[in-house]
Amino acid sequence: VNLTEQDIELIDAYLANELTGSELSAFEERLTTDLDFAEEVDMMKVLQVGTKRSVLEDKIKILQQHDLDMSKHSGDSDRSTNGVSEEDKMRMLRAMDDVETGDGGKIDGNQSIIDDELVHSPQSMVDGLVSDDKEGKVLKGELNINSVVDGRELMVDGELVDSAQSIVDGAQVEEKSKTMDHGQKDIDKKSNVRMLYKVLAVAASLIVVGVMGNWWMNEMTEQKTTVAENTHLNIDMPDSPYTSYRSEDSNEIISKDKKRAYDLFVIKEYRNSSKLLMDEFLLNNDTLDLKFAIWSHLGSGNVMMADSLFHQYKIRDKYLEAAFKKLEK
Amino acid sequence: METSSIAVDWILEIRNNENAALRQLYSLYKSDCIAWLTSNANVQLEDAKEIFQISVVILYDNVVSGKLEQLNSNVKSYLIGICKNKAYELYRAQKKTSVTDQFPTIKSYIMEGVTEKEELEERIDAMTSALNALGDPCRLLLQLFYYKKKSMDEITGLMQYKNASTTKNLKYKCIKRLQVAMVPHKEING
Numbered sequence: 135v136n137l138t139e140q141d142i143e144l145i146d147a148y149l150a151n152e153l154t155g156s157e158l159s160a161f162e163e164r165l166t167t168d169l170d171f172a173e174e175v176d177m178m179k180v181l182q183v184g185t186k187r188s189v190l191e192d193k194i195k196i197l198q199q200h201d202l203d204m205s206k207h208s209g210d211s212d213r214s215t216n217g218v219s220e221e222d223k224m225r226m227l228r229a230m231d232d233v234e235t236g237d238g239g240k241i242d243g244n245q246s247i248i249d250d251e252l253v254h255s256p257q258s259m260v261d262g263l264v265s266d267d268k269e270g271k272v273l274k275g276e277l278n279i280n281s282v283v284d285g286r287e288l289m290v291d292g293e294l295v296d297s298a299q300s301i302v303d304g305a306q307v308e309e310k311s312k313t314m315d316h317g318q319k320d321i322d323k324k325s326n327v328r329m330l331y332k333v334l335a336v337a338a339s340l341i342v343v344g345v346m347g348n349w350w351m352n353e354m355t356e357q358k359t360t361v362a363e364n365t366h367l368n369i370d371m372p373d374s375p376y377t378s379y380r381s382e383d384s385n386e387i388i389s390k391d392k393k394r395a396y397d398l399f400v401i402k403e404y405r406n407s408s409k410l411l412m413d414e415f416l417l418n419n420d421t422l423d424l425k426f427a428i429w430s431h432l433g434s435g436n437v438m439m440a441d442s443l444f445h446q447y448k449i450r451d452k453y454l455e456a457a458f459k460k461l462e463k
Numbered sequence: 464m465e466t467s468s469i470a471v472d473w474i475l476e477i478r479n480n481e482n483a484a485l486r487q488l489y490s491l492y493k494s495d496c497i498a499w500l501t502s503n504a505n506v507q508l509e510d511a512k513e514i515f516q517i518s519v520v521i522l523y524d525n526v527v528s529g530k531l532e533q534l535n536s537n538v539k540s541y542l543i544g545i546c547k548n549k550a551y552e553l554y555r556a557q558k559k560t561s562v563t564d565q566f567p568t569i570k571s572y573i574m575e576g577v578t579e580k581e582e583l584e585e586r587i588d589a590m591t592s593a594l595n596a597l598g599d600p601c602r603l604l605l606q607l608f609y610y611k612k613k614s615m616d617e618i619t620g621l622m623q624y625k626n627a628s629t630t631k632n633l634k635y636k637c638i639k640r641l642q643v644a645m646v647p648h649k650e651i652n653g
Contacts (some may be wrong), residue, residue, distance in 0.1 A: 137642070139635045177590075177645060180583075181638070184590035185609040186524070188602065191591070193485060200486045201512070204493075399471045 137174055145178045167191075392423070399426060404433030425451055437461060477526045488519055492539050496546050504550040512552065518545040529610060563638045593644035601637035608634060 137145075145152050148161050165172045395410035408430030415423035424447055431440035446452060476484035493515060522542060525531035529612035534541055594602055600622060607613040607621065615627040615634075624630045 137638070139631065142635055142638055162592060174642075177642070180586050180590045181594075181605070181641065182609045183587050184594050185606045187587060187591045189606050190592050193482075193523055194516055196482055197489050197516045197519060200489055201493075201516070204490060216465045218518050258610075320519060 145175050406429040474526050492542055499543050506550050514546055514549045518542050521545050593641055
């Protein structure tokens with residue numbers, strides 16, 4: 135039957151017991167003569183029950199989810215403000231997204247509407263399927279609602295929609311309408327907060343890694359120093375004036391190898407230090423590096439090498455001279 | 464013991480903030496109702512939970528449909544009353560299932576008299592599936608119009624459409640889509 139918009143309005147009015155007099159008579163006459171139309175009226179009755187069922191199933195889902203949340207968070211129920219729940223807000227926002235609110239209220243590509251398609255059914259109305267309307271009830275009889283989770287059938291009240299008892303809660307609609315913008319803002323705010331949490335979490339992780347790395351480096355250095363000190367504990371090392379970096383006495387920029395050599399000298403890793411200082415000395419012909427190298431040989435117990443260098447290069451250094459005299463004694 | 468004024472507040476809560484009110488009712492009375500069902504009606508724990516959930520939804524439906532405008536007792540007693548009826552229905556259904564499982568011919572004999580009801584249930588099943596498949600905004604619009612009895616103007620404001628004419632046109636298109644979706648069901652049950 136190619137129901138027009140007016141037909142649907144008429145059927146809605148009939149099912150809501152709003153038709154009277156000649157309108158009602160004409161409608162009832164059409165019901166008895168036009169079986170296809172009667173079938174569509176029947177479909178509209180089923181639609182009314184279907185909408186009720188879909189709403190109630192939604193509520194069951196909400197309670198089941200709430201039950202799961204209660205199990206997880208021991209009775210933590212999120213109570214929204216402004217009289218509109220988060221689910222409803224999200225649903226309405228999605229609905230708004232799906233609809234172009236221009237003329238005709240067109241729906242987007244995924245939900246294109248078949249405007250003028252005829253739905254013609256050759257079948258006649260099933261006898262007795264249409265319920266009695268004398269008491270103003272849309273449909274009568276028991277209705278089962280299937281629980282959506284495990285498919286178990288639970289009985290729901292036999293009472294169905296009573297057209298005469300329709301209520302229009304204007305205040306609620308107005309309030310909900312007002313909260314649409316608040317809903318969008320709340321969602322934006324929540325996503326911003328989530329992003330902030332993520333950034334903070336990354337920053338906190340970096341700080342933890344940095345602190346742990348620093349601690350580990352300190353531990354390793356301390357361990358190395360301890361080993362070096364223990365190794366050379368028994369060496370009778372004469373007091374050396376060269377216990378600080380050369381850079382502290384001058385503005386010279388020290389190369390990486392030279393710095394490492396001096397670092398080793400300070401922590402009394404004389405054997406390794408002497409090799410590097412010899413290289414530096416040979417490379418740069420630097421007397422000070424030579425003196426450090428001699429001190430390193432002395433520190434590592436290689437007196438012969440120290441003495442050889444001292445005399446070969448005719449070093450004039452009162453501290454080294456004093457050290458050699460002390461060793462000779 | 465709640466006073467009736469507090470009980471009426473629950474009805475207002477459901478009207479103004481339905482999902483939050485349902486959650487709150489659920490949290491407050493779950494343990495009492497389930498304890499009552501398991502100890503007084505000899506219902507298994509899982510069944511008791513399901514019965515309690517459906518009872519809260521029936522309370523909601525009674526408020527929305529206008530059948531319940533004022534509570535004469537407290538809401539807990541009202542909920543336990545619904546639970547009691549549902550427990551009895553479950554008991555009857557289980558008893559009936561056990562008999563018909565043993566004697567399938569008796570089942571078919573019994574069902575002969577309730578063909579209309581079965582067909583009606585099938586049609587409602589098909590319609591609900593079609594409605595869910597339709598998705599929002601059609602589903603929401605039809606729910607608001609047919610279940611919550613909102614006017615076109617109210618729905619227009621709620622869904623932020625341009626005007627009532629746009630909403631009416633959309634409703635018409637949604638119903639046409641449902642007609643198309645119901646065609647296969649009609650052919651099967653022709």
